[in-house]
Amino acid sequence: MPRPTAAQYSYGSATVVFSALAMLLLFRTESGIGVAAVGTAAMVLGLLVAMALPARTRPIRRATPPPTAARTHRTIEDIEIAAAQRRHVGEHSLRR
Numbered sequence: 001m002p003r004p005t006a007a008q009y010s011y012g013s014a015t016v017v018f019s020a021l022a023m024l025l026l027f028r029t030e031s032g033i034g035v036a037a038v039g040t041a042a043m044v045l046g047l048l049v050a051m052a053l054p055a056r057t058r059p060i061r062r063a064t065p066p067p068t069a070a071r072t073h074r075t076i077e078d079i080e081i082a083a084a085q086r087r088h089v090g091e092h093s094l095r096r
Contacts, residue, residue: 004050016043019041
């Protein structure tokens with residue numbers, strides 16, 4: 001089972017608080033059983049709202065296809081550039 005996201009926690013909690021407040025003001029209940037019923041209904045409503053939000057999905061990474069036309073020959077300039085880059089790899093940037 002995937003873990004709930006922060007959005008699911010926050011929307012569910014806000015739904016519980018606001019629906020409980022609205023039902024308590026609407027029904028004007030003062031008995032302990034009435035308050036318990038309103039709290040239970042608010043919790044169920046908050047759970048439904050949290051579960052209705054879409055869960056976080058991770059994008060599927062696809063492997064990149066190999067290049068179709070690879071370069072087969074190298075010129076002298078390419079070889080010289082590569083050799084010069086290998087020489088500069090170990091040097092400090094201020095020595096260039």
